[in-house]
Each structure stands twice: as structure tokens, then as C-alpha cells.
Amino acid sequence: MNERLDQLTQAMSINNWDVLLITDPKHVYYVTGFASDPHERFLGLLMQRGEEPKLIVPALDGDAAAAASSVSSIVTHQDTDNPYELLRKQINGSIGTLAVEKEQLTVSRYEQLQQFLPARSYIDAGQVLRDMRVRKSESEITIMKQAVALVEDVLAQGLKQVKIGMQEIELVAELEYLMKKLGADAPSFDTMVLTGTNTALPHGVPGSRKIAEGDLLMFDMGVYAGGYASDITRTFAVGQISKEQERIYNTVLEANEAAIRAVKPGVTYGSIDKAARSVIEEAGYGPAFLHRLGHGLGLDVHEYPSIHGLNEDLLTSGAVFTIEPGIYVPGVGGVRIEDDVYVTDNGVEVLTSFPKQLTVLG
Structure with a gap:
């Protein structure tokens, strides 16, 4: 898992991504070792260049994530929280390029990102993850x-x-x-x-x-x-x-x-x-x-x-x-x-x- 995190860190540097947000539950598992079906709740791995990766999970999954994940920083949210507001609080500074998984991103989630995590540009991280998984x-x-x-x-x-x-x-x-x-x-x-x-x-x-x-x-x-x-x-x-x-x-x-x-x-x-x-x-x-x-x-x-x-x-x-x-x-x-x-x-x-x-x- 640490090797996969390292590969993503390198990809961020090579591609000049300031922030990478992974929300596909299978990709979260692939990179961190934590497997979960969050249903309608938000689950995501947040990576910012120069910062420690953060795994954002529903509060009911906090203990399970801490036990299974290779990422040590676990951030939890309640059902009454807006997870996108929580995401914004985890990021230092402004965002130039935000890499996301376009195939995973719904229009509703994209609108939330634009509101709470505005970036100068949005880039698809799908191919990097695909090439790793193949x-x-x-x-x-x-x-x-x-x-x-x-x-x-x-x-x-x-x-x-x-x-x-x-x-x-x-x-x-x-x-x-x-x-x-x-x-x-x-x-x-x-x-x-x-x-x-x-x-x-x-x-x-x-x-x-x-x-x-x-x-x-x-x-x-x-x-x-x-x-x-x-x-x-x-x-x-x-x-x-x-x-x-x-x-x-x-x-x-x-x-x-x-x-x-x-x-x-x-x-x-x-x-x-x-x-x-x-x-x-x-x-x-x-x-x-x-x-x-x-x-x-x-x-x-x-x-x-x-x-x-x-x-x-x-x-x-x-x-x-x-x-x-x-x-x-x-x-x-x-x-x-x-x-x-x-x-x-x-x-x-x-x-x-x-x-x-x-x-x-x-």
C-alpha cells in the first residue's frame, strides 16, 4: 500500500497536480487497504503535495479505517456534516490543479467540489490509476x-x-x-x-x-x-x-x-x-x-x-x-x-x- 501511495505522490509531482481526490471505494481500498461500501455517504482519499495523505470516512467507519488503512490520518464526518466543507478545511492554501476520477464523479459531486474546493483546473486521474491497476x-x-x-x-x-x-x-x-x-x-x-x-x-x-x-x-x-x-x-x-x-x-x-x-x-x-x-x-x-x-x-x-x-x-x-x-x-x-x-x-x-x-x- 505504501508503494502505491508513493506512486501517486510521484504522479502528482510529474503531472503538477496540487491536490488529488480519490473517491472510488475500490481505488480507496487499492491505495490504502481500507475496504468499505459507504453507500450514499462520502468516502475519499485526499492527497496534497507536501502534506500527509488523509482518509475521510463516515464516523461509523472510523475505527475500521484506523485498523485497516495504511494512511494514519483518518478524518471522520457525521451524517449531519457537509463532507465538502470538511474537505476544504483539510487543504492548506489555494488549489491550482485538482485531480479527480472523472468516471466516478457525478454532476452533483462536481458542483460541490466547485463550491467548496474551487480550483483553476480539474484533471482526470483515471489513467494514472488505470495504469497502476493493470x-x-x-x-x-x-x-x-x-x-x-x-x-x-x-x-x-x-x-x-x-x-x-x-x-x-x-x-x-x-x-x-x-x-x-x-x-x-x-x-x-x-x-x-x-x-x-x-x-x-x-x-x-x-x-x-x-x-x-x-x-x-x-x-x-x-x-x-x-x-x-x-x-x-x-x-x-x-x-x-x-x-x-x-x-x-x-x-x-x-x-x-x-x-x-x-x-x-x-x-x-x-x-x-x-x-x-x-x-x-x-x-x-x-x-x-x-x-x-x-x-x-x-x-x-x-x-x-x-x-x-x-x-x-x-x-x-x-x-x-x-x-x-x-x-x-x-x-x-x-x-x-x-x-x-x-x-x-x-x-x-x-x-x-x-x-x-x-x-x-x-
Whole structure:
């Protein structure tokens, strides 16, 4: 945590920021070690050049912040206080440049800042934080491996619950129960279980459709564990499926593996998408691959980078993201196979290990 504070201090000096205000709760956790959901209350890390960082928290979180945070100066506010007035009192002198997280800042909060912390200019600190987060440390990778192992355990146990006639939503309930039972903090997104022709909906919503013989059965799920997310998709056959469904499956698997082989430091994210997409296009299913190849993974289940064909950013060691090609054919079904991968100094480490060869259930 102190290293991250040092990185931000250096960024402030390089970019000539007088004050940096971080209000995204996940960034506060990332920099200080204090995790909290403040709901509508104000939470922020205030950094001023030449001054000690200050963590501003609701009074009800004061003791927890003092125990967990690497920042020793904790400032609390009551529900009846205006936290922006309190912020102003923590700053010495006038503000030239105030760096904020534009993606986190609402219009209402911006107006409060203009009133109580007027600055000559407002700058977005988002890219600095993004660049810090994209390079995962060894300790972060260890935690993410645990989150992956946990969701794979959930999937393995959940498959034992699959029965002909079971509704999608019933299976979702079983899986989310297993997540908590096995130690997850929470699902990292709404668990998706789709069967039959519903699998042709990339973001379908589980409902009352029942699992039947000859169905494709898709699981897309993840957990938060230790503050970090995992994300995995596997598709299965329920009994005997059609030749076309089998061809779709094998094409997606080939695309998944082609993309993984393309991962190494220094290549563009777009080239990885193209490696997978070309396999699917050559098989005649190009228009049925409806989405980008993947997304970054870490404190958020969806974060930088976005893995699409036009992304010319270069891979760096430490990046973690998903590779999840899919084919979706209305009336026939869909297949998606998703892995979490970690860019190493020399290539790639696949964090997910759940089998990917076509598995027939029942």
C-alpha cells in the first residue's frame, strides 16, 4: 500500500497536480487497504503535495479505517456534516490543479467540489490509476488464483445438481448458495445459467426454461474473493446434441485456444481478438460472434483493457483479462468458452483450469 501511495505522490509531482481526490471505494481500498461500501455517504482519499495523505470516512467507519488503512490520518464526518466543507478545511492554501476520477464523479459531486474546493483546473486521474491497476503484483495474482479456484469448485459441485427438467433459475440459486458456502465474498456479477435456445442470447437472463435432452447448457459465473474477481464460462451438452451444435462448440474452442496462443507482452490487444475472430470467420460463423473477445479483470469484474479488434494498446506483463469467444445462432443455441489469463514476462499463464473439451452431462 505504501508503494502505491508513493506512486501517486510521484504522479502528482510529474503531472503538477496540487491536490488529488480519490473517491472510488475500490481505488480507496487499492491505495490504502481500507475496504468499505459507504453507500450514499462520502468516502475519499485526499492527497496534497507536501502534506500527509488523509482518509475521510463516515464516523461509523472510523475505527475500521484506523485498523485497516495504511494512511494514519483518518478524518471522520457525521451524517449531519457537509463532507465538502470538511474537505476544504483539510487543504492548506489555494488549489491550482485538482485531480479527480472523472468516471466516478457525478454532476452533483462536481458542483460541490466547485463550491467548496474551487480550483483553476480539474484533471482526470483515471489513467494514472488505470495504469497502476493493470499491472498486477504477485500478491494480487495469488489472490486472483484463489478466486478462480473457488469459482471452479462451485462449478464442479454445481454440475452435480444438474437434472433434466430443472429450471435455469433453480440452478442459479444452487450455484450462488455454493459460492457463499465455499467462502466467496459475493458473486462478481449476476450468475448466468442458460439452456437450449436461450444459449443463443449472449446476455440472456435465467428464467423458468427447463433443461432438456439435446440442450446446450451454458454457465457464466464468477466470485469476489479477497477483494478480487474471477469470471469463467463453460458450455456443456445435455445428452446427444446435433452435429451443428458440436461444430459450433469445436469452433469456439479452437478460437479460444488460438487467442491464448497469441498472448505475449508487446502485441496489441486487437491482435488477440483477431486471432480468435479469424477462426470463427473461417468456419462461416463470423456474424454470430457478437461481442469483443474479453475484458480486464481485477478489483472489478470488468475493467481496463477492452479486448476488441481496434484496441492498439500493447500488452504488458502483469495484465489479467478474459478470453471468451462465442458463437450464437438463434433457434440452434450458443457456445461461449471463457478463460482468465495472466500476461507473464515471457508469455501467458492461464489461471482457469476447468476442462474445456466438450463434456456430455447425463
